[in-house]
Amino acid sequence: MKVYERTENGTVTTVDRKAGLDEINAAMMGKTRKAVREMSSISRTDYAIEYRDGRDVRLVLVDAPEELERTPLGYVVLEVQGRLFAVWPHIKRKHPKNEHGMTCTADHTxxxxxxxxxxxxxxxxxxxxxxAGTVGAAVWAALVSKGLA
Known part of the structure; x- marks a missing residue:
């Protein structure tokens, strides 16, 4: 499945294909074309729109990120070293001391x-x-590669 990666003044968001095409068509032929200073098609999949109010929007057609399987409790299922693990996707961040007086020296889950x-x-x-080489390290690396950590 394809989606548009929309970058507006450096802020990147993902929008579905219909929303991306709607913005492109509105900028070229719609009611908002008077608000557009410059519109260009960089390639068949890349578009740049410069609005009169100073916004610069770039739309690039990309593959949608893969959906991760989740358990009923919200854990993400990851395959690591040929085995499946249910991983809590909410990372606990390192901090000097929590409410129980405990110190945490690393991000963890x-x-x-x-x-x-x-x-x-x-x-x-x-x-x-x-x-390095432990299952915990491999699970953490899988979380990082999926963009969850």
Missing amino acids: TYHGYRNGEWFGPSRIASEDNK
Whole structure:
């Protein structure tokens, strides 16, 4: 599936194909074309729109990011080293001291084994400080590669 990556004055958002084409068509032929200073088609998939109010918009057709499988409780299912893990997608950030007086020295999250549609086993920690080659380090690397950490 394709979507448009919309960049307005440096701020990047993703819009669906219809919304992107609607903005392109409105800038070329619609009611808002009087608000457009310059419109150019860079290629068949890239468009640049400069509005009279100073906004610069660039629309680029890209592949949609893959949807991640989620468990009913909101965990993200990731395959790491040939095994499935249910990973909590909300990263706990490092901080000097929390309300319990505990210090956290690294960003981290929790994960469990995942099989037959359910997570199982003890809660484990994946963090940016995990020793290289461990499952926790591999889970953290998978989170980073998916843009979740």
